[in-house]
Amino acid sequence: MDSITLFCTGALLAGGLYWFVCILGPAEQKGKRAVDLSGGSISAEKVQDNYKQYWSFFRRPKEIKTTEKVPDFVDTFYNLVTDIYEWGWGQSFHFSPSIPGKSHRDATRLHEEMAVDLINVKPGDRILDVGCGVGGPMRAIASHSRANVVGITINEYQVNRARLHNKKAGLDSLCEVVCGNFLQMPFPDNSFDGAYSIEATCHAPKLEEVYSEIFRVLKPGSLYVSYEWVTTDKYRSDNQEHVEVIQGIERGDALPGLRSHRDIAETARKVGFEVVKEKDLAKPPAQPWWTRLKMGRIAYWRNHILVTVLAALGIAPKGTVDVHEMLFKTADYLTRGGETGIFTPMHMILCRKPEVPPPKTS
């Protein structure tokens, strides 16, 4: 081989490696890159221990039932996964039905806009995003409705990410982010003109606790919409495969226990809401929400190699490989949940806080 060929081969290899490690993969243009993966607010050397702690939570089911510990466990989970989600999925941490001829990005945005359209919001209104993640939905909703959106998340790392994205998008005057627990929100009674939650209240150990908090902070007459993760009528607790899939979803998504779709309206009524509408948005004619997960499989393998190389080089924290592997398996459980129809991440409920409080029963 002459020296020119050797040089060209070397340059090609180096360029290819740079492309594979630094450029490849971000779900969004100028989004999070593989080389920037971190453990959120957890220091790099503690990521692996925190992952082990997270996982051992499920080996002690009693602790999952001890509801006070759940928010901390959920916070740890989001420290571990937030960067991987942003890198491999984008800034909206939820599913949406596929729409033929439209990109995932557009389908995601339409699903978010539908939520705010349902709660009849006017420009200038103040609305609440319960469990806002890094704010993908919040930004789409603020630009679509021109309402002021206040988001709350338990995870401080997400608060910082969301504020940064809001600023970059020029939406920081419409979008505010607060770090807090949605089971005890730092907002006065009757202070919001509307509220929504997208695939977030499934983390509450008791749905009643988060719904009653949302009821408290809403102004009388205003609306709340939620996209809930639930099991459907097709789920059978005596079917081994069904149980395995649901447990796989719970473990890989920090859920203290998936509820049945039947519990949702019942809980909303119990805390005082009127139920205006309820619908599983995944049912036909909607196109499968899990297609995007399934189509991504090749990319997950590529990501797995990338994460393993980066962790070996000391660029990504060690435990990142374990977290990525957990998500890899979770993607499969979610797909099986969708294909069998035993699970939906978009059971929509629309509720109104009555103008006049119902009489107290003694």
Ligand SMILES: C=C(CC[C@@H](C)[C@H]1CC[C@H]2C3=CC[C@H]4[C@H](C)[C@@H](O)CC[C@]4(C)[C@H]3CC[C@]12C)C(C)C
């Ligand atoms: C609402 C919740 C989160 C829903 C989804 C946003 C996430 C559920 C599973 C996640 C992922 C699975 C596979 C990952 C893949 C292996 C990796 O290479 C890139 C990121 C994934 C695609 C990741 C992205 C986010 C999810 C789809 C829950 C937590 C209530």
Ligand SMILES: C[S@@+](CC[C@H](N)C(=O)[O-])C[C@H]1O[C@@H](n2cnc3c(N)ncnc32)[C@H](O)[C@@H]1O
């Ligand atoms: C799957 S993410 C969805 C985020 C956002 N709705 C979206 O669609 O992009 C769930 C969110 O709920 C938040 N969350 C879970 N439990 C919480 C709690 N107890 N208090 C506040 N936020 C919580 C998480 O921090 C995370 O931001």
